[in-house]
Amino acid sequence: MESPQNQSQPLTRLLHLKRFEAPPPGFHRRFRARVMTRIEMEREWAELPWFHRALTALTRQRGLALANGVALAGVAFLGVATFHIAHTVVNEEDEFQIYAALPLPSIPSREPAGLGSAEGAMLAQVEGAVGATHSLVLPASTGASWSGGRVAAADPGAAPGWLFDPPSGKSRKAPAPRFVLPGSVRSSDSGQ
Amino acid sequence: MEPIHPSAETASSSTEISDRTLVARAQMGNDSAFEELVRRYQQRIYGLCYHLTSNHEDATDLAQDAFVKAWKALRTFKGDSSFYTWVYRIAYNSVLNHLKQRRYRTPHLSLDDLDFNAEHTPDLVELVSEKTPRREAGLMELQKRLNEAMQKLSPEHRAVVTLHDIQGLAHDEIARIMDCNPGTVRSRLFYARQQLQAWLSDITP
Structure with a gap:
C-alpha cells in the first residue's frame, strides 16, 4: 500500500498554502496587549464583592437584563396575586360573620288582617x-x-x-x- | 507573518526550561512572565484557532479565551507536560466547544490575507493555473477552495490536518493534545487527506 504521505503529495503542497495565511500587520502585538488587559479585568472582577458581581452578571447584556426584569416582574405579580387571593378569602369569612352579627334593618311590619282569614297576608x-x-x-x-x-x-x-x-x-x-x-x-x- | 515550519515547531529543551521558569514566575503572580509566554505561543495558538474555524474574528476571540483560561488555571498546572502542549489542549477544547455551538450555522469564512512570500513558493506556483491572468488571484481562489474543503471535515479530522500538515507537530504530540492515542491520529489523518483529495481533485491531480 502506498504511504499516505506519498499518496497525498499534491494535497500536502496545497496545504502549505495555509501557512502563508497571516493576520494583519501588528495583530500579534495588539493581541498580546488585549490578553493582558483581559487578565487585568479578570483580576479586578475577582476582587469585587459577590453582590456586585451578581448584579453585573445579571445586567451585563441588554437581552439578559430584559429577561431578568421580566422574570422578576412575573415573580412579583405572582406574589401580589397570591397575597390578594388569600386576603380576599379571609375577608369573605369576616364579611359573613360581620353581616351575621349586624341587627336587622327596621322595616315596618305589616299587621296581618287576621290569622285564619282567607284575605290578606x-x-x-x-x-x-x-x-x-x-x-x-x-x-x-x-x-x-x-x-x-x-x-x-x-x-x-x-x-x-x-x-x-x-x-x-x-x-x-x-x-x-x-x-x-x-x-x-x-x-x-x-x-x- | 513568518510561515510556521515544522522544524521550528518543536520546542527545544532550552526553551522548555525557560518555559518552566516563566510558568513558575507567572504562578507567583508575575504578569510579565505570563506575557512572555503569550508572546511565544500566540502565533501558534491563533493559527490553530484560525485553521479550525477559517474565521479571523472567531479565532482571535478563541485564542484570547485560551490564554485567559490558561492564566486562570495556571495554579493547577503541574508541569507534567510542556506549557505549549497544555495551552494547545485548552485552545483545542475551546474551539471544539465553539464549533459544537455553531454546528447548525453555516460557517462564515473570514480569511486572513496570504503572505507576500506565497506567490514565490515553487510548490504553490505549480498549483496555480498558467491561464490565470494574475497569480495572486489564482492563489486566493485556491485558498478559498481549500478552506471550504477544510470546513467540510469534522472538527477532529480538521484538527489533525491542521496540527500535522500545517503546523508540523508530531503524531505523539498531537495525540497528547487531542487526548487520544497516536494510532487514532494516524487513521484520522489518512481519512481526512482522502476526503480533502476527493473534494479538491480538480486542483490536486
Whole structure:
C-alpha cells in the first residue's frame, strides 16, 4: 500500500498554502496587549464583592437584563396575586360573620288582617323540631291557613309551594341556618 | 507573518526550561512572565484557532479565551507536560466547544490575507493555473477552495490536518493534545487527506 504521505503529495503542497495565511500587520502585538488587559479585568472582577458581581452578571447584556426584569416582574405579580387571593378569602369569612352579627334593618311590619282569614297576608312562624326559627310569608291568594302549628293549604293545587322546606329533625347534622326574609317580623317583635 | 515550519515547531529543551521558569514566575503572580509566554505561543495558538474555524474574528476571540483560561488555571498546572502542549489542549477544547455551538450555522469564512512570500513558493506556483491572468488571484481562489474543503471535515479530522500538515507537530504530540492515542491520529489523518483529495481533485491531480 502506498504511504499516505506519498499518496497525498499534491494535497500536502496545497496545504502549505495555509501557512502563508497571516493576520494583519501588528495583530500579534495588539493581541498580546488585549490578553493582558483581559487578565487585568479578570483580576479586578475577582476582587469585587459577590453582590456586585451578581448584579453585573445579571445586567451585563441588554437581552439578559430584559429577561431578568421580566422574570422578576412575573415573580412579583405572582406574589401580589397570591397575597390578594388569600386576603380576599379571609375577608369573605369576616364579611359573613360581620353581616351575621349586624341587627336587622327596621322595616315596618305589616299587621296581618287576621290569622285564619282567607284575605290578606298570613305570617307564619314555624318553630321546627330542632328549634330553628323560620319566618314565612305566604301569599294571600293561596288561601293557606295556620292551625295548630301546621300550615295547610286550602287548595293544594293552587298552593305555590314553600319558599323553602323547613329542616327536619332527621337530616339535621349541622346547625341550621337562620333565614330572614325581608318584611318578616322576629318572634320577639310579634310577641309569640 | 513568518510561515510556521515544522522544524521550528518543536520546542527545544532550552526553551522548555525557560518555559518552566516563566510558568513558575507567572504562578507567583508575575504578569510579565505570563506575557512572555503569550508572546511565544500566540502565533501558534491563533493559527490553530484560525485553521479550525477559517474565521479571523472567531479565532482571535478563541485564542484570547485560551490564554485567559490558561492564566486562570495556571495554579493547577503541574508541569507534567510542556506549557505549549497544555495551552494547545485548552485552545483545542475551546474551539471544539465553539464549533459544537455553531454546528447548525453555516460557517462564515473570514480569511486572513496570504503572505507576500506565497506567490514565490515553487510548490504553490505549480498549483496555480498558467491561464490565470494574475497569480495572486489564482492563489486566493485556491485558498478559498481549500478552506471550504477544510470546513467540510469534522472538527477532529480538521484538527489533525491542521496540527500535522500545517503546523508540523508530531503524531505523539498531537495525540497528547487531542487526548487520544497516536494510532487514532494516524487513521484520522489518512481519512481526512482522502476526503480533502476527493473534494479538491480538480486542483490536486
